[in-house]
Amino acid sequence: MIKLTPRRRRRIFRVAGYVVFLLVILAVVAAADWGSLSEAFFRLDIARSMFPDAITIALRNTIIYTLLAFVFGLTLGLILALMRLSTILPYRWFATAYIELFRGLPALLVLFMVGYGVPLAFPDREIPGGVYGSVTIGLGLTAAAYMAETIRAGIQAVPKGQLEAARTLGMSHPRAMVSIVLPQAFRIVIPPLTNEIILLTKDTSLVYVLGVTATTIELTKFAGDTLNTRVNPTPLVVAGLLYLVITLPLSQVVRALERRAGRER
Numbered sequence: 001m002i003k004l005t006p007r008r009r010r011r012i013f014r015v016a017g018y019v020v021f022l023l024v025i026l027a028v029v030a031a032a033d034w035g036s037l038s039e040a041f042f043r044l045d046i047a048r049s050m051f052p053d054a055i056t057i058a059l060r061n062t063i064i065y066t067l068l069a070f071v072f073g074l075t076l077g078l079i080l081a082l083m084r085l086s087t088i089l090p091y092r093w094f095a096t097a098y099i100e101l102f103r104g105l106p107a108l109l110v111l112f113m114v115g116y117g118v119p120l121a122f123p124d125r126e127i128p129g130g131v132y133g134s135v136t137i138g139l140g141l142t143a144a145a146y147m148a149e150t151i152r153a154g155i156q157a158v159p160k161g162q163l164e165a166a167r168t169l170g171m172s173h174p175r176a177m178v179s180i181v182l183p184q185a186f187r188i189v190i191p192p193l194t195n196e197i198i199l200l201t202k203d204t205s206l207v208y209v210l211g212v213t214a215t216t217i218e219l220t221k222f223a224g225d226t227l228n229t230r231v232n233p234t235p236l237v238v239a240g241l242l243y244l245v246i247t248l249p250l251s252q253v254v255r256a257l258e259r260r261a262g263r264e265r
Contacts, residue, residue, distance in 0.1 A: 046234040050226055057215065058222035059242050065135045065204040065218060066246075070197050072140030077147030082177075084152050095148065102145035108206045111138035115210040131216045135207050143200055150192045154185035191257045198247050198254075219243060 004012070083095035102110065115134045118127060127133040158181050166176035186193075205220035212221055223239035 041233055041237050043230075043232055043234040046226070046230050046232055047238050049230075050222075050235060050238055054219070054222060054238060054242060058217055058219045058239075059245070061216060062201065062204050062218045062243075063246065064132065065139070065207060066197060066201045068132060068136040069139035069143055069200050069203075072136045073143030073147050073196070073200070074193070076140060076144035078151055080144060080148035081151035081155060084148060085155060099145045099148055102142050103149075105142070107139060107142045107203050108209060110142050111135070111206055112209050114138040114141070131207070131210050131212055134210050135204070138210075139200055139203055139206075142203075143196055147193065147196055150189050150196070151185065154189035155181060157188050158184045191254050194250055194254045194257065198250050201243065201246050201250075 080095045080098060083091040084099070086092055086095075111134070114127070114137050118134075127137065129136065162180050162184065163173075163176055166180045167173065171179065204218050207218050208221040208224075212218065217225070219239045219242055223235040226235035227233055
C-alpha cells in the first residue's frame with residue numbers, strides 16, 4: 001500500500017473537489033431544458049426593445065438615487081457617530097435610539113412614511129426635489145443608522161494616543177478630530193462603506209412605493225412594467241444584468257481596498 005505524504009493527500013483532495021464540482025455543474029447544465037428557459041427568460045427581441053430607455057432613464061435614475069441616498073446617509077451617519085461618542089448624555093441617547101429604531105425598520109416602511117407621512121404632517125410644505133428628494137431622505141435615513149455604527153467603529157479603531165498627541169500640540173478637540181482622527185477612521189471604514197453603496201443600489205428597487213413616473217422610474221419598476229406589457233420575464237433578467245453592471249465593479253473595489261488594508265496591517 002502506497003503511503004501518501006500529507007501534501008500529496010491535500011492535493012488529491014483538492015483535485016477531487018474540483019472534479020466533483022465540475023461534474024455537478026455539468027449535470028445541472030445537461031438536465032436543464034434550455035429551450036424552455038430561453039423562451040421564458042432570454043427573448044432577445046424583448047431585451048432589445050428595452051433599450052436605450054433601460055440605460056438612459058432606468059439605470060441613470062438608479063445610480064442617481066443611490067448616490068444621493070449615500071451622500072445624505074454618510075453625512076447624517078457621521079453626525080450620529082460623533083453624537084454616539086459624545087460625553088453629553090442626551091446626544092448619546094438620541095443617537096442610540098435613532099440607530100436602533102432605523103436599523104429595526106424595513107427600508108420599504110421608511111420610504112412609505114417619508115413619501116406619504118411627511119406630506120400629511122406638513123401639508124403646506126413639499127420635500128425639495130420631488131421623488132428624488134423623498135428617495136434621498138427615505139433611503140438615507142435607513143443607511144445613516146448602519147453607516148453611523150461603521151464610522152463609530154472606525155473612530156474607535158484609531159489609537160487614542162493620536163488624539164492625545166494632537167491635544168498636547170495645542171489642537172482643540174474638534175480640530176484634532178477633523179485633522180487627525182477622522183481621516184484615519186475613514187481610511188479604515190472605506191470597504192464597509194463601499195458595501196453600503198451596493199446595498200443602497202439594491203434598495204432603490206423599493207422606490208416604486210413613491211409612485212414614480214416615466215422620467216423618475218428605476219430599474220426594477222421599469223422591468224416590471226415591461227414584463228406586464230410583454231407578458232414575459234425577460235425584462236427581469238435584463239434588469240438583473242444592469243444591476244450587476246453597477247455592483248460587480250464596486251465589489252472588486254471593496255476586495256482591492258481590503259487587500260490593501262491587509263497589506264498595510
